[in-house]
């Protein structure tokens with residue numbers, strides 16, 4: 001395997017945990033903190049036109065900070081490759097979790113679905129639509145928290161979410177009728193449909209619309225007809241019917257979802273969006289880094305607040321997440337020293 005010199009001394013690459021078309025994901029260790037991370041490695045030569053999607057995903061990830069969205073720590077671009085250093089989710093794909101259990105109970109589905117709704121509502125609040133929501137793009141961390149990934153197809157229509165989109169994208173199985181018809185569509189409405197397919201999959205352990213033949217799959221989606229399994233509660237069926245509405249203007253909105261009775265059943269409060277800002281000033285972590293690199297706290301923060309998504313950004317974000325987890329904060333000395341631009345006074 002080509003040894004990427006740019007990572008040497010900062011990260012230790014381990015086994016491959018994912019393989020996609022033009023990219024692969026490897027488990028790695030962020031050496032200054034000892035934390036596990038996932039490095040998405042993209043070969044620019046193989047990317048071709050998809051380089052634009054990668055740039056889109058990077059700019060989206062840089063502005064997203066939500067506990068159910070997989071965190072970006074560092075972006076490293078060299079002549080031949082782009083590396084995205086991201087949060088490591090050790091629970092694997094939600095897809096495999098459903099397959100393993102055949103189907104989930106209503107309460108387990110609710111626990112997961114609330115997290116998905118929270119992440120998607122947060123996305124929409126910031127003016128993004130994911131447009132490729134499916135169980136393969138939802139990972140679990142070690143505490144069964146869900147993490148949304150793969151923002152390569154996300155859209156941020158200029159002029160806000162009210163402006164229609166055209167590009168047909170994402171997997172047909174989760175695609176809304178207006179999308180498969182090639183009509184104008186709203187990203188928010190298409191995401192709600194895909195979440196309806198997701199919720200059905202969680203509760204039924206099967207897809208509402210499925211067919212090996214793409215044309216009959218489209219017909220089923222456009223009919224909006226799917227099997228309602230006998231074991232599903234009336235409340236669940238009612239919610240799914242509101243989400244899998246063929247007419248997007250009749251479809252439930254993400255705002256209504258947040259406080260829908262099915263989602264709040266036994267949980268009381270509505271789903272929170274948590275517009276927490278990760279770009280916050282975390283005194284203790286800055287202090288530890290400043291001491292470690294032998295610079296003033298102010299100098300360290302001057303560098304960090306530029307959010308370059310360099311090694312220091314990764315170290316800071318990993319320390320903040322470690323602190324939130326309540327584990328001890330310490331930094332290891334590296335064989336190589338990442339630069340800190342000492343600001344001109």
Ligand SMILES: Cn1cc(Br)cc1C(=O)Nc1[nH]nc2c1CN(C(=O)N[C@H](CN1CCCC1)c1ccccc1)C21CC1
Pocket residue numbers: 017018019020021023024025038039040070086087088089090091092093136137139149150
């Ligand atoms: C599957 N699995 C099992 C364990 Br244990 C951990 C994982 C795992 O993938 N963990 C993980 N943590 N963080 C990440 C991952 C995977 N991962 C991903 O970004 N994985 C996606 C998976 N997509 C789903 C549909 C098409 C590809 C991927 C994208 C391009 C190439 C390879 C993989 C990140 C970096 C964000």
